[in-house]
Amino acid sequence: MVTESCRTGLIISTDQTSTAALDELIVACGWPVLLEATPLRLRRELLFGLPKLSLFWMDDERHVESTVRLLAWLRDIQPGVRRVAVGYRIGAEAEIEVRSAGAHLYLAASNNIHAIVEGSLAPWVRGRRHAVSESTERTFARSPQRSSQKPPGVPLHPSGPP
Numbered sequence: 001m002v003t004e005s006c007r008t009g010l011i012i013s014t015d016q017t018s019t020a021a022l023d024e025l026i027v028a029c030g031w032p033v034l035l036e037a038t039p040l041r042l043r044r045e046l047l048f049g050l051p052k053l054s055l056f057w058m059d060d061e062r063h064v065e066s067t068v069r070l071l072a073w074l075r076d077i078q079p080g081v082r083r084v085a086v087g088y089r090i091g092a093e094a095e096i097e098v099r100s101a102g103a104h105l106y107l108a109a110s111n112n113i114h115a116i117v118e119g120s121l122a123p124w125v126r127g128r129r130h131a132v133s134e135s136t137e138r139t140f141a142r143s144p145q146r147s148s149q150k151p152p153g154v155p156l157h158p159s160g161p162p
Helices: 022-030 041-047 061-077 094-100 113-119
Strands: 009-013 055-056 082-088 105-109
Touching: 009 022, 009 041, 022 082, 022 113, 041 061, 041 082, 055 094, 061 082, 061 094, 082 094, 094 105, 105 113
Parallel strands: 009 055, 055 082, 082 105
Antiparallel strands: none
16 A cells, blocks of 8 residues: 555556666656556555556556556546556557556657656656655555654645545
8 A cells, every 4th residue: 555645646556566667767766656556456455545546557568458458447436536657668569558548648658757757747746756855765665554754854644525
């Protein structure tokens, strides 16, 4: 599970581990991440507050299909949540599947994660990217228990209706 409720954004990955590129995205956005995402785990996180943006991270071709299913599920359950998918070194054919599943935006990345955050994601991370430094302690979804820890510089937002 993620370690805090963040009403601005939530990074979602169906992979069970974080990569260096995903770590870079987490630092740049300052958002919590849900690893090993499934509809059940994501539903549980949404109970703590709906993010304005759900960023689906894919950096392995093997996870495209499960990410597409999760995108379609979120589209049906919470259509008001903005759905953005980032394909890091993923083939171009994934964009069609991802957009068909309900992604509002698909971003293909090859190296420069910060450029994507600064460019395409700036409206959602404005004000956060300068507050979260490279030395930020990142917390990841490693266990089914919620933790009270949060990265330094990232304020907690109370849960409530959007």
